[in-house]
Amino acid sequence: MKNIIDQIKVVEGSLNSAVPEGPIQDIWDNHRFNMKLVNPANKRKFNVIMVGSGLAGGAAAATMGELGYNVQCFFYQDSARRAHSVAAQGGINAAKNYQNDGDSIFRLFYDTVKGGDYRSREANVYRLAQVSNNIIDQCAAQGVPFAREYGGALDNRSFGGAQVSRTFYARGQTGQQLLLGAYQALSRQAAAGTVKLFPRTEILDIIVIDEQARGVVTRNMVTGEIKSYLADAVVLATGGYGNLYYLSTNAMGCNVTASWRAYKRGAFFANPCYVQIHPTCIPPAGEHQSKLTLMSESLRNDGRIWVPRNAGDNRKANDIPESDRYYYLEEKYPSFGNLVPRDVASRNAKTVVDEGHGVGELKNGVYLDFSESIGRLGAHIIKERYGNLFDMYTSITGEDPYKVPMRIYPAIHYSMGGTWVDYNLQSTIPGLFSIGEANFSDHGANRLGASALMQGLADGYFVIPYTMGNYLAQASLKKVDTNHPAVKEAEAAVNEKTKKLMSINGKRSVSSFHRELGRVIWDNVGMARTDAGLRKALKRIPEIRAEFWENVRVPGSAADLNQSLEMAGRVADFLEFGEVMALDALYRAESCGGHFREESQTEEGEALRDDENFAYVSAWEYAGEGKTPILNKEPLTFEYVKLTQRSYK
């Protein structure tokens, strides 16, 4: 075990990020001009497969449909409108500077790179900041009911510790409203016949022919039919892999399968150890817990976070006098207080709970207290701002946050890592693109609040439609059909795996394995990671995986709607993916953003980066069944943003 790191083959210089030369503010404009265009009359001859229908996938499918491509859009939900982007609450950033408070494209770029703890690619982030403004225009024109001021102008709020008000929002459900905008645009194209929708369809493999991504193998989740679809390019917009942890704020169906299949077909997987832990979730209530509910981070604008100063204090919250309350964020970080970035807030919550200050029956939370702001602003203002969140909290916990402080605890929320992509969002397999949360590109080691929606829509509406055209205009694509040996091989592999899962007929349910895996990952590859813990995880995961393949029970039939089988396939992939994630976390012996290695911290307990040794993207390459994956390093250079140690004191 000791030498597991030595077993990793490291390759440098293998990755071409394809970032064009030039001043950062001109790169995207120049690149758009230099890109090859597809003749309008030829666009309908190109087929594009879109996997996923969330903000990135829905927006991309709609836009490419508008351009005239033939798009086939696959998703596991029963409607494109239900992709998990729907659950984002807080808002979406843009560098509009409508509030005249000094925002600019450069500032949004700068904040995002800094917030990502200098582990993202500058040129990608700059482009993200540039197109952020177009997103707001586009969404407003689609009829997204953004919050407005009485004068009719769009309202903004400050979010997630930003020093400017650049966040646009639609009540507490910005994600749903933006997704509905994309979904409606998608529906328009579906009606026009440029996009064909495949609901309740799961991707089980990627078809690669002549080193180009040419299609997918799918399972119809209603009939169980395994079927291949071919195209000229494939786009993964499959979201994040947070469900690896079993308990997360992801939807139950979120999975890594498509990205993982792509990895096994040759697409490198970047930075899997970067996951974001959101500080304001409702703590688990017991063993039965199936998922965690996030409450918007905006709550931290008016709520004060505290725990009892004395460990093991069993008094009720309202019985604890002010002097015995430990407002740990306000004390440690006087200038940012309760608004420190997510990773800092999360880690501090873990620290106080681990030290025995936890609150609630299971001692697994911290208080988020609104009594001061209710006193200052009045309950009606708080109700106006957070009423729906308070109602949700009450219905879940049975407690009234107007009277007793909320209990919160961090939970896995977002994955910054994902399929490695170049500036064109293309993976290491030509013709295979990855957009939105599914790729690794823009958030570095930590994502800022209200930036996920921005990135998904940026990739979907304003980046991939261009770069896809550039690829299709230049690629030499042979005519292929479903009788191609590569298609047959992929289908056979899928059928084989399904048959295997159905035939084990062991003693344990799929979810029991998932829960066990999630526990190991949460304990060892969670908020704080250690060399020893990661090695432990790397030992345990293969053991669980081995037992899974011998002892799992998948009831029912494969030729039928079978939710156990769906889960089994996803958990099987998590059982492989988790190992690469732990390996990545072990190899990266520095702390940065969401990745906190206890060995690498400042004297004050802050994440300590090691720019000399780790200022690179870790892109893992599949080396074959049972072999240690190969680490490809993409060095990160920073010309515009000065590397500094983050400090929120």
Add this chain to the structure above:
Amino acid sequence: MKLTLRVWRQKNSNTQGKLEDHQLDDVSPDSSFLEMIDDLNEKLTNEGNEPIAFDHDCREGICGMCSLVVNGVAHGQDRELIKAVTICQLHMRNFKGGETIVLEPWRAEGFPLLKDLIVDRGAFDRIIQAGGFISVGTGSAPDANALPIPKKNADISMDAAACIGCGACVAACPNASAMLFTSAKMGSLNHLPQGQTERYQRVVNMVTQMDNEGFGACTNMAECEAACPKEISLDFIAQMNRDLITATLKGIGPTV
């Protein structure tokens, strides 16, 4: 607590379904309703039986996937102190030990049954495809603040847009009518200046598609409003009716 569950089991739309009884002995009051079904499914799996198929995804009340009729009420919204929730947000502390709970799928001609408690809500997608959008191509939008919108209109639009498309309105309606959904979807667009250009064609097309899908008519009983987890108002149906009358007087016919 102990519970008896009477669950609708049906292999697919071609076979007959029936209610099946199951016992659960140790349900935590803190678990959510769907976690209680998870428990039951775990038990069924361990006993070598097929678990109950039911739709669910986000489990935080926003994706609209979960769809259960509990004791004859969509999303089980008849519990004291509980209003405006989806079934995934209903917790077992709202039930009494020893209670018998009947679980049925959404029942409507427009929502064909797929298996057990899962129905096909593709009709809703087709209603949107008939006109539930604003035709603006990517990249063609003016500056977002170029068109001021009174806060009141934006708020009404948002009230309608809160619809999560779960279909509880159809499930609760004695006539399995989809008018609350359809009116909310067009209502969010029709209250905004951006939505005016296509407003009347939109109402005619969406209503025509809604009718084609086999949903019933509205008898103004407001069962939908009572069941809606997002508290969409019946007023949007009134608005849709008025817009359809106006569209008719303008001589606009369906193009779907």
Add this chain to the structure above:
Amino acid sequence: MVGISHFPNTTIGKKVIMALTGLIWIGFVAGHMFGNLKIFMGEEHFNHYAHGLRTLGEPLLAYGQALWIARIVVIVALVAHIWSAISLTLLNKQARSSGYVQHRKLNANAAQMTMIYGGIALVLFILFHLMHFTLGAVVHPSFDPDNPYYNVVIGFQSYGYILVVVYLVALIALALHLYHGMWSVFQTLGLNNKTYTDALRILAWLVAIFIPLGFALVPLSVVFGIIGLEG
């Protein structure tokens, strides 16, 4: 006019037909009730009013023509009302062809639940009522076509007031039908919105209370001897 020819095919189109024809009937029953109250002004006045209905519009219209035009309008409205009611009911049944084992209403009231049954009851009552007071056949013991006042008083006094009970039951059905009907007219024609809904709800209540109440005054007055035959 593609729109109009398509309109009756839509569910909402049928509902609008239902609402407009219902509105005609609300107008008709309101006028009928108001006319009935003239009975309190005495036999001569009442009979003069009844006769006046037939000479309305003279000399442009001939004797009885105005009344017949009105009758045709209400008959056509009734037929259209019944047609839309039947076709919507069938459609609604079809929309939930496989029903719930258990289905509970959260909101619906008696008025809403009984619309179709109340409607059927009212149609039967109208037939009975026509035989009773307009044709005077079958159920009226001694019908005098030239003396409506006499017909009303005798018509209610006969058979030990049993017909009064029939009328009162019918009026309850009318009240329920009117309440949800009036409310539905506002909803179907799209008058309801945040600003007006509450006021319109009250208006529906008023219509549902005062029209049946006005009707009920006449038979009750006969029962209590407030109206009777002189001598």
